[in-house]
Amino acid sequence: MAEALSARGISQRFGDRTVLDGVDLEVTPGRVVGLLGPNGAGKTTLMRILFGVVAPDAGTVAWGGRPASEDDRRSWGYMPQERGLYREMRVHDLLTWIARLHGLDRSTGAARSTDLLDRLGLGDRGGDKVQDLSGGMAQRVQLAAAMVHQPEVLVLDEPFAGLDPVAVRFLSEVVTDHVRAGRVLLFSSHQLELVEDLCESITLLHRGRVVLQGDLRRLKAESPDRYLRVDVDVADGWLAEGTGEVAARDASGSRIRLAPGVDAAGVLDVVRRQAPVTDFAVEAPSLAELFLDAAGEDADVLAEAEA
Numbered sequence: 001m002a003e004a005l006s007a008r009g010i011s012q013r014f015g016d017r018t019v020l021d022g023v024d025l026e027v028t029p030g031r032v033v034g035l036l037g038p039n040g041a042g043k044t045t046l047m048r049i050l051f052g053v054v055a056p057d058a059g060t061v062a063w064g065g066r067p068a069s070e071d072d073r074r075s076w077g078y079m080p081q082e083r084g085l086y087r088e089m090r091v092h093d094l095l096t097w098i099a100r101l102h103g104l105d106r107s108t109g110a111a112r113s114t115d116l117l118d119r120l121g122l123g124d125r126g127g128d129k130v131q132d133l134s135g136g137m138a139q140r141v142q143l144a145a146a147m148v149h150q151p152e153v154l155v156l157d158e159p160f161a162g163l164d165p166v167a168v169r170f171l172s173e174v175v176t177d178h179v180r181a182g183r184v185l186l187f188s189s190h191q192l193e194l195v196e197d198l199c200e201s202i203t204l205l206h207r208g209r210v211v212l213q214g215d216l217r218r219l220k221a222e223s224p225d226r227y228l229r230v231d232v233d234v235a236d237g238w239l240a241e242g243t244g245e246v247a248a249r250d251a252s253g254s255r256i257r258l259a260p261g262v263d264a265a266g267v268l269d270v271v272r273r274q275a276p277v278t279d280f281a282v283e284a285p286s287l288a289e290l291f292l293d294a295a296g297e298d299a300d301v302l303a304e305a306e307a
């Protein structure tokens, strides 16, 4: 098992703007940890601080309980938000070369490159130049470049942004394997719905502060809020005051936020008297709903978070 990566009391100002304000973070090996929050929340700045690219105004970064050194950081893998690969190089050669920079011999580096490309669904593109790949393919190669040396610590800045669902699945499987091998993984995302099923632990930033942190399943279970999902369009007037309110409507139906202590079966009966419900469920809050509660903001922030 690798050692935990942690940050304590991180604060950062740029000019008169406070971008991070006393942020604590613990990334335990063997867990998929998401650093989440809307655009501008401070995720990239925190990742740069973890990697020593930016020196924080206050706070410390530790690995295995000791302050993280330059040597430690050189051994980690980092996928920055600004993608940058040598566009003229062929994909497999590039990955093998990066593996060698990390001290692997050529045949091990080549074997790792082949394996990673296969697992990322790019087994047939190893001979292509980077510049001939699509944006989503280049992004997958960028992930391979960050982890071809099998780092103990892998930090990925918005790895899923702009990917199609198949690419998201390839990436999710590869990072989950990394974690199941007992290594450290931290990734950032502003797309809460996209990463909801992947995250085991979360740190949710909003305007530079941690607003929600911990085991995602436990956070959901501990929330007092419950939602009734039904596959019909519920009009606002159907629900008696104090029983619940329609939180969202989409093509698959409506999501009713139940008032505290209200029996879901009673609300379901009310809806059934108005329309034929064939599918329903009582659910804990989604990650986006937890965020809205924690941030104490209106729906605009959610729209921002999901943009």
Ligand SMILES: Nc1ncnc2c1ncn2[C@@H]1O[C@H](COP(=O)(O)OP(=O)(O)OP(=O)(O)O)[C@@H](O)[C@H]1O
Pocket (backbone or CB within 6 Å): 014, 015, 019, 037, 038, 039, 040, 041, 042, 043, 044, 045, 046, 081, 190
């Ligand atoms: N070098 C810098 N100089 C001045 N301001 C900066 C600098 N780097 C970041 N910021 C500001 O810090 C705030 C947080 O930016 P950051 O990139 O960390 O957010 P983020 O959560 O990663 O956002 P996104 O999801 O949009 O990538 C923003 O207001 C940004 O403009």
